[in-house]
Each structure stands twice: as C-alpha cells, then as structure tokens.
Amino acid sequence: MRRAIGSKVNLHNASNELARLYMDCVSDIIDSDKINKLDNWEQHNHTSRLQHSINVSYYSFIVCLKMGWDYRSAARAGLLHDLYFYDWRVKKFLRSNHAAWHPRIAVDNAKKVCEINAIEEDSIRRHMWPCTLLPPRYKEGYVLTFADKICAIFEVFTKDEAVGEKCKGVLEKI
Numbered sequence: 302m303r304r305a306i307g308s309k310v311n312l313h314n315a316s317n318e319l320a321r322l323y324m325d326c327v328s329d330i331i332d333s334d335k336i337n338k339l340d341n342w343e344q345h346n347h348t349s350r351l352q353h354s355i356n357v358s359y360y361s362f363i364v365c366l367k368m369g370w371d372y373r374s375a376a377r378a379g380l381l382h383d384l385y386f387y388d389w390r391v392k393k394f395l396r397s398n399h400a401a402w403h404p405r406i407a408v409d410n411a412k413k414v415c416e417i418n419a420i421e422e423d424s425i426r427r428h429m430w431p432c433t434l435l436p437p438r439y440k441e442g443y444v445l446t447f448a449d450k451i452c453a454i455f456e457v458f459t460k461d462e463a464v465g466e467k468c469k470g471v472l473e474k475i
C-alpha cells in the first residue's frame with residue numbers, strides 16, 4: 302500500500318476518487334525505475350526520498366485541487382523535485398552547495414523521465430526558496446515549496462512517536 306504521510310488514502314485504491322485522480326496525474330512516472338531508485342536514499346530520519354517525494358507530491362496536489370489550480374503539474378513536480386542520487390550529508394563539498402545544486406540536478410533527471418512543462422520545471426528548480434534567492438514564478442511552485450518544508454518537519458518528528466501521532470492527526474484533517 303502506498304500513501305502519503307498522515308493520509309489514510311491508499312493511492313492504489315482505484316475506488317477512492319482522490320487516489321484515482323492523483324494516480325491519473327502521475328501513473329506514467331510513479332513506477333519508473335528512476336523514481337523508484339529514490340527508495341534507496343534516506344531523506345529525513347527514517348523517511349526515504351521516495352516517500353518524501355510522494356508526501357510533497359500528494360499534499361501539493363490536494364492543495365492545488367482545492368484551490369482550483371494546476372494540480373496535475375503540482376503532483377508531477379512534487380514527485381520529481383528531489384530526483385537526485387547522493388547523500389548530501391556525507392560529501393562536505395556538496396553540503397554547502399546542496400540547496401542550490403540539487404534542484405538543477407533534479408530538473409536534468411526529470412527530463413530523462415518525462416517531458417516537463419514550464420510550471421513543473423520552475424517549481425522543481427526553485428523549490429528551495431527562500432534558502433535560495435529566486436522565488437517560484439507560479440502559485441503551484443509556492444505550494445510545492447511550502448509542502449516540502451512542512452512535510453520535512455513532519456517526517457523529522459515522526460521519529461518521536463508522540464509528536465508523530467499529533468502530526469498525523471493534523472495531516473488527516475487536510
């Protein structure tokens with residue numbers, strides 16, 4: 302069963318309307334080799350980079366869907382936004398440049414997986430704002446960048462079971 306952190310929606314449950322709509326947006330890429338390779342990398346504590354990407358993708362999708370924005374681009378950009386394959390904590394050189402570099406690497410890798418539109422490319426490229434200088438150009442990009450930070454916080458705190466349960470309770474209301 303695949304689901305976003307704190308969500309009860311099984312993304313493979315075709316009888317669930319949200320799951321079906323979400324999978325319609327990403328079904329051609331979510332099972333690709335490159336995306337699945339993200340499962341080999343830890344992103345935050347015990348959360349893999351694949352799970353983190355699904356979390357960001359799903360909640361960006363939900364917010365944009367509710368706002369009447371481009372939820373398809375948000376879901377796809379979320380899934381692709383951290384498409385890089387190294388541990389930035391290990392390499393000292395990368396550590397200082399990681400915030401600026403990995404979005405560019407992710408864009409290059411995303412283009413090897415599928416065609417990406419202008420909203421997707423910009424949202425991936427600028428998702429580290431405000432840690433990097435340039436803000437997103439599109440509202441979907443703002444949703445992604447905030448979903449990224451919020452998911453990261455929740456992923457870190459799920460290590461602590463009590464806090465993790467509170468975080469999940471908040472997410473389940475979304």
Ligand SMILES: [Fe+2]
Pocket residue numbers: 382383403404428429
């Ligand atoms: Fe990132």
Ligand SMILES: [Fe+2]
Pocket residue numbers: 353357382383449
């Ligand atoms: Fe991220």
